[in-house]
Amino acid sequence: MLNLLWLLLGGYVAGILLPLCLQGRPESQRLTSSVAAIVATSAGVALGLFGLTSLEPVTGSLASTIPQLTLAIRLDSLAAFFVFTISLVGLAASIYAIGYLRHFEGQTSITALGSLFNAYLLCMTFVVLANNGFFFLLAWELMSLLSYFLVVTQHQKAEVRYAGLFYVIMTHIGTAFIVVAFLVFFQSAGSFSFEAFRHPGHPLSEGMRTLVFLMTLIGFGTKAGIVPLHVWLPYAHPVAPSHVSAVMSGVMIKTAIYGLIRVYFDFFGGQFPWWWGFTVLFLGATSALLGVMYALMEHDLKRLLAFHSVENIGIILLGIGAGMIFQSYGLKELAALGLLAGLYHTINHALFKALLFLGAGSLLYATQTRNMEEYGGLLRRMPWTGFFFLIGAVSIAALPPTNGFVSEWLVFQTLFLSFQIPTVFLKLMLPIAAAILALTGVLALACFAKAFGIAFLAQPRSTHARHAEEVPVPMRMGMGILATLCVALGIAPMVVPLLDRVIASLAGISIASKVLAIDGWALAPVNVEFSSLSTPVLALLLVVSAILGWGLAVALGGRLTTRRSKSWGCGITLTPRMEYTATGFVQPIKRVFSTIYQPTVKLETEFLAESRYFAKRRHFEFHIEPIFEKYLYDPLVAFFGTMADRLKVIQGGNLHLYLTYIFVTLIALLLLAV
Amino acid sequence: MFDTILLLVAQTTVLLTISPFLVGLIRKVKARLQLRRGASVLQPYADLAKLFQKQPVISTTTSWVFTATPYIVFASTLTAGLLVPTFTSQTPVNFAGNIIALVYLLALGTFFLILAGLDSGSPFGGMGSSREAIVASLTEPAMILSIFAIALTAGSTNLSTVVHKTAVLEGIVTDPSPHLMALASLLIVALAETGRVPVDNPATHLELTMIHEAMVLEYSGRYLALLEWAAGLKLAVFLSLIANVFAPWGIATTVTSTAMGIGLLVYVVKTSALAVSIGVIECMFAKLRLFRVTDLLGVAFILALLGLLFFYILRS
Numbered sequence: 007m008l009n010l011l012w013l014l015l016g017g018y019v020a021g022i023l024l025p026l027c028l029q030g031r032p033e034s035q036r037l038t039s040s041v042a043a044i045v046a047t048s049a050g051v052a053l054g055l056f057g058l059t060s061l062e063p064v065t066g067s068l069a070s071t072i073p074q075l076t077l078a079i080r081l082d083s084l085a086a087f088f089v090f091t092i093s094l095v096g097l098a099a100s101i102y103a104i105g106y107l108r109h110f111e112g113q114t115s116i117t118a119l120g121s122l123f124n125a126y127l128l129c130m131t132f133v134v135l136a137n138n139g140f141f142f143l144l145a146w147e148l149m150s151l152l153s154y155f156l157v158v159t160q161h162q163k164a165e166v167r168y169a170g171l172f173y174v175i176m177t178h179i180g181t182a183f184i185v186v187a188f189l190v191f192f193q194s195a196g197s198f199s200f201e202a203f204r205h206p207g208h209p210l211s212e213g214m215r216t217l218v219f220l221m222t223l224i225g226f227g228t229k230a231g232i233v234p235l236h237v238w239l240p241y242a243h244p245v246a247p248s249h250v251s252a253v254m255s256g257v258m259i260k261t262a263i264y265g266l267i268r269v270y271f272d273f274f275g276g277q278f279p280w281w282w283g284f285t286v287l288f289l290g291a292t293s294a295l296l297g298v299m300y301a302l303m304e305h306d307l308k309r310l311l312a313f314h315s316v317e318n319i320g321i322i323l324l325g326i327g328a329g330m331i332f333q334s335y336g337l338k339e340l341a342a343l344g345l346l347a348g349l350y351h352t353i354n355h356a357l358f359k360a361l362l363f364l365g366a367g368s369l370l371y372a373t374q375t376r377n378m379e380e381y382g383g384l385l386r387r388m389p390w391t392g393f394f395f396l397i398g399a400v401s402i403a404a405l406p407p408t409n410g411f412v413s414e415w416l417v418f419q420t421l422f423l424s425f426q427i428p429t430v431f432l433k434l435m436l437p438i439a440a441a442i443l444a445l446t447g448v449l450a451l452a453c454f455a456k457a458f459g460i461a462f463l464a465q466p467r468s469t470h471a472r473h474a475e476e477v478p479v480p481m482r483m484g485m486g487i488l489a490t491l492c493v494a495l496g497i498a499p500m501v502v503p504l505l506d507r508v509i510a511s512l513a514g515i516s517i518a519s520k521v522l523a524i525d526g527w528a529l530a531p532v533n534v535e536f537s538s539l540s541t542p543v544l545a546l547l548l549v550v551s552a553i554l555g556w557g558l559a560v561a562l563g564g565r566l567t568t569r570r571s572k573s574w575g576c577g578i579t580l581t582p583r584m585e586y587t588a589t590g591f592v593q594p595i596k597r598v599f600s601t602i603y604q605p606t607v608k609l610e611t612e613f614l615a616e617s618r619y620f621a622k623r624r625h626f627e628f629h630i631e632p633i634f635e636k637y638l639y640d641p642l643v644a645f646f647g648t649m650a651d652r653l654k655v656i657q658g659g660n661l662h663l664y665l666t667y668i669f670v671t672l673i674a675l676l677l678l679a680v
Numbered sequence: 681m682f683d684t685i686l687l688l689v690a691q692t693t694v695l696l697t698i699s700p701f702l703v704g705l706i707r708k709v710k711a712r713l714q715l716r717r718g719a720s721v722l723q724p725y726a727d728l729a730k731l732f733q734k735q736p737v738i739s740t741t742t743s744w745v746f747t748a749t750p751y752i753v754f755a756s757t758l759t760a761g762l763l764v765p766t767f768t769s770q771t772p773v774n775f776a777g778n779i780i781a782l783v784y785l786l787a788l789g790t791f792f793l794i795l796a797g798l799d800s801g802s803p804f805g806g807m808g809s810s811r812e813a814i815v816a817s818l819t820e821p822a823m824i825l826s827i828f829a830i831a832l833t834a835g836s837t838n839l840s841t842v843v844h845k846t847a848v849l850e851g852i853v854t855d856p857s858p859h860l861m862a863l864a865s866l867l868i869v870a871l872a873e874t875g876r877v878p879v880d881n882p883a884t885h886l887e888l889t890m891i892h893e894a895m896v897l898e899y900s901g902r903y904l905a906l907l908e909w910a911a912g913l914k915l916a917v918f919l920s921l922i923a924n925v926f927a928p929w930g931i932a933t934t935v936t937s938t939a940m941g942i943g944l945l946v947y948v949v950k951t952s953a954l955a956v957s958i959g960v961i962e963c964m965f966a967k968l969r970l971f972r973v974t975d976l977l978g979v980a981f982i983l984a985l986l987g988l989l990f991f992y993i994l995r996s
Contacts, residue, residue: 386743434989
C-alpha cells in the first residue's frame with residue numbers, strides 16, 4: 007500500500023517536474039507528462055482497489071510546522087472508491103492526452119498544460135484521502151485553482167477569460183461555505199482532525215447541525231453543480247482542453263459528492279432529520295430535470311455535455327437523498343440501497359461523461375469547431391470515434407445493456423420502495439421523483455439521439471466535417487478503455503460487492519448478499535419478489551434475438567443483395583442544407599416546454615425594393631431565457647457592485663490610513679476578547 | 681433448464697406469430713367500420729413474406745447505423761416481449777427484468793429508430809425522429825407511474841409476479857379506482873407508443889401527419905420487414921400487458937399442458953378483443969395535431985398520478 011502511494015506521488019511529481027525541465031521541447035514534454043500521469047494513475051487504480059478490498063482503513067500522517075495542519079491521510083473504503091474512480095478516468099485522459107496535446111503545440115505552453123494536469127490530478131486524489139480538515143481545504147483549494155489555470159489554457163480568447171473568471175469566483179464562494187462548516191466542527195471538536203469531527207468533545211447543537219448541513223450543501227453543491235449553483239459548468243467545461251473537461255466533469259465534480267457523503271454519513275454518523283434527505287432529493291430532481299432540459303437546447307457539443315453533468319449529479323443526488331430519507335426513518339437496508347444507487351451512478355457517470363468529453367475533444371481536434379450544426383456524416387470519416395461516442399450516448403441515455411441503465415434502474419427501485427416510509431407525503435413524493443427521473447431519462451435519450459444523429463449521421467454539413475480525419479491511436483485508446491468499461495459495468499455489475507463495502511462502512515449494514523440474487527446473476531434490491539434485473543441475461547437475450555431476426559431474414563428471404571441509391575426527396579437531390587438541424591430537431595420540445603424555456607424568437611426580413619414578395623435577406627435568432635442568471639445572479643452581482651461603490655469611501659489609497667484600520671480592528675478585537 | 685428454454689421458445693413463437701395477426705385484425709375492423717371489405721386478417725403475413733424476398737435499397741447517405749437499426753429494434757422489442765406474461769404467468773425470464781427494464785428496452789429501439797431517421801438525411805426522416813422524441817418523452821413517465829400504481833397492489837414490479845399474484849389470489853384487487861385510472865392511462869400510452877390514431881396514423885404516408893412511418897420511410901426489403909414485424913411485436917407487447925395485468929383471468933398459472941392450452945386460447949381471445957377495440961377507437965377519433973397530442977399524454981400522466989394518490993388515500 008505504501009509502495010503504491012509512493013509510486014502515485016512519484017509519478018505525479020515527475021509529471022510536474024519533467025515538463026519544466028524539458029523547456030523548448032514540446033514533443034518530449036507531451037510524452038513525459040502523459041507517461042508520468044499514466045504511471046501515477048495506474049498506481050491510483052491499484053491503490054483504490056487495494057483500499058476497497060482491505061478490511062481496515064489505512065492511515066498515515068506527517069506533521070507540519072503550521073499549527074492545526076497535519077498532512078494526515080486515511081484510505082477507508084469511501085476514499086478508496088473515489089481514488090479508484092479518479093485514477094481510472096485520469097488514466098484514460100492521460101493516454102488520450104498523448105495524442106490530444108499535439109493539438110496545442112505551437113498554440114500554448116505544453117509545459118503549463120502537462121505540469122498543471124499532473125498537479126491537478128494529485129490534488130484531487132488528496133482531497134479524498136485527506137483526514138484533516140485543514141489539509142482537505144488546502145487540497146480542495148489547490149484543486150480549484152489548478153483547474154482554473156487549466157480552464158484558461160487558451161486565455162488569448164476573451165470567452166475563455168470570462169469563463170475562467172466566472173468559474174474561479176463561483177468555486178471560491180463554494181469554498182467559503184465549506185470553511186464555515188469546518189469551523190463549526192472545529193469549534194466543537196477542538197481540532198481539525200477528521201477523527202475529532204466524527205467524535206466531537208461536546209456534540210453540536212441542533213441549530214449548529216442545521217447550519218453545517220446548509221453550509222456544506224451550498225459549498226459542495228457549488229462544486230457539484232446543483233441547480234441553481236450550476237451556472238459555472240456550461241462556461242468552464244467547454245473552454246477547457248477536452249481531456250481536462252473529461253476529468254473536471256467526470257470526477258472533479260464528484261469530489262463534492264464525496265464531501266457530502268463524508269459529512270452526512272461519516273461525521274454525523276447518519277443521524278439527521280428526514281427533511282435533510284428531502285432537501286437533497288428535491289434539489290436532485292430539480293437538477294436532473296433542468297439540467298437535461300437546458301442541455302437539449304444547446305448546440306455547442308461541450309456545453310451540452312456540461313449541462314448533462316448537472317443532470318447526472320441530480321440523478322446521483324436522487325439516490326443519495328432517498329437513502330438519507332430512509333436512513334432518518336431507520337430503514338437501514340433501503341438507506342444502503344439508496345447509497346448503492348448513488349455511488350454506482352457516480353462511477354458510471356464518471357466513465358461515460360469522460361468518454362463523451364473525450365469524444366467531443368476528438369471532434370474538436372478533427373473539425374476545429376464545437377458547433378454541432380457544422381458536423382454531420384462523421385461516422386464514415388471517423389468510425390472509431392463515432393462508435394465510442396455511440397456507446398457513450400447509449401450509456402448516458404441509460405439504455406440497456408450499458409452501465410447507465412443499471413444505476414438508473416437502481417435509483418428507480420430505491421424511489422419505488424418508498425411505500426415503506428410511514429409518512430404519506432414522502433410516500434407520494436418519491437414516486438413523483440421517479441416520474442421526474444423517467445422524464446429526465448427520455449429527454450436525455452432525445453438529447454443524445456440529437457447529438458449523435460446530427461454530428462455523426464447523414465451528410466457532412468460543412469467543409470470542416472467533409473475533410474475530417476480519424477484521430478491518432480492514443481486518443482482512440484483513451485476512449486476505447488472507457489467505452490469497454492461502460493459496457494462491462496452494464497452487463498456484469500461486478501462492482502456491487504465492492505460498493506457494498508463502502509456502504510457497509512457508512513450505513514452500517516451489508517446488502518450485497520441481498521442485492522445479488524441467483525448466484526450473482528441478478529440484481530434484486532432488497533427483495534427478489536419486488537423487483538429483479540439480470541443484465542447478463544438481458545444482454546444474452548438481446549444478442550440471441552438479433553441473431554434470430556437475422557436468421558429469419560435469411561430463412562425467409564435468402565441471400566442478401568442490396569442496392570444503393572439516393573434518399574427519397576420528392577424528386578429533388580437532397581443537400582446537407584435540407585437535413586434536419588439540431589435546432590429543428592428539438593423545436594417540438596422547445597414548444598411543449600416553453601414555460602421553462604421562455605424562448606424569444608427574432609425574425610427580421612429585408613425585402614427587395616421592387617416587391618414585398620421577395621426577401622433579400624433573412625435574419626433569424628432565438629434565445630432561451632437564462633432564468634437563473636437573469637433573476638438570481640445578475641441582481642446579486644448588481645448588489646455587490648453597488649456595495650463596493652459605497653465602500654469606496656473608506657479606500658483612501660493612503661498606507662497610513664490602512665495601518666490605522668488594522669490598528670483599530672486589533673484594538674476592537676482585543677476589547678472583544680476581554 | 682430444459683423447461684425454461686422450451687417455455688422461452690414457446691413464448692417467442694407465440695409473440696412472433698400473433699403480432700401480424702393483431703395488425704391485420706385492426707385493419708380489418710377499421711375497414712369494416714368504414715364500410716369496406718378490407719384485406720384478409722392474414723394479409724400482414726403475406727406482406728412480410730414478400731418484403732423479406734425483396735431486394736433492399738439503401739440510401740447513399742447512410743452509415744452502418746442505418747442497416748444495424750432493424751436488427752436492434754427487432755431484438756429489443758422481442759426481448760421486451762419476453763418479459764411480459766402472455767399465455768402463462770410463469771414467464772421463463774421473469775427474473776431478468778421488471779417494468780423499468782421493459783420500458784428501457786423499448787426505449788433502446790426508439791433511440792436507434794430516431795438515429796436511423798436522421799441518418800437518411802432527408803427532411804422526412806428528421807421530422808419523424810424529432811416528433812418521435814417528443815412523443816416518447818411524454819409517454820414514458822406516464823407508463824412508469826401507471827404500472828407502478830398497479831405494482832403497489834401486488835407488491836412487485838416484475839410483470840409476471842404481478843400477473844401471477846393477481847391471477848392466483850383472486851380478490852387482491854380491492855380498490856378498483858387506482859386500477860381503472862392506471863388502465864385508462866396505460867391505454868393512452870399504448871396508443872401513443874404503438875403509433876396509433878389519435879397520436880400517429882400507421883395508414884398514412886402524408887408527411888404532415890406521420891411519425892413512425894416518416895422515420896422508416898427510407899427502409900425497404902428485409903429491413904422494412906423486420907421493422908414492420910417489430911412494430912407488430914410492440915403492439916402485441918402492449919396488448920398482452922394490458923390484457924394480463926388488468927384481466928389475468930384464464931392465464932396459465934401452472935406448468936401443465938391443459939392449463940397452457942387454455943391459457944393460449946384465452947390469450948388469443950383477450951388480445952384480439954383489445955385489437956378490435958383499438959380498431960374502433962381509430963375509427964371514432966381523428967388524428968390529433970402534434971401539439972394537441974401533448975395534452976392527451978398529459979392527461980395520461982395525471983391519471984396515473986391520481987391512481988397512485990388514490991392508492992395511498994384508500995390504504996391509509
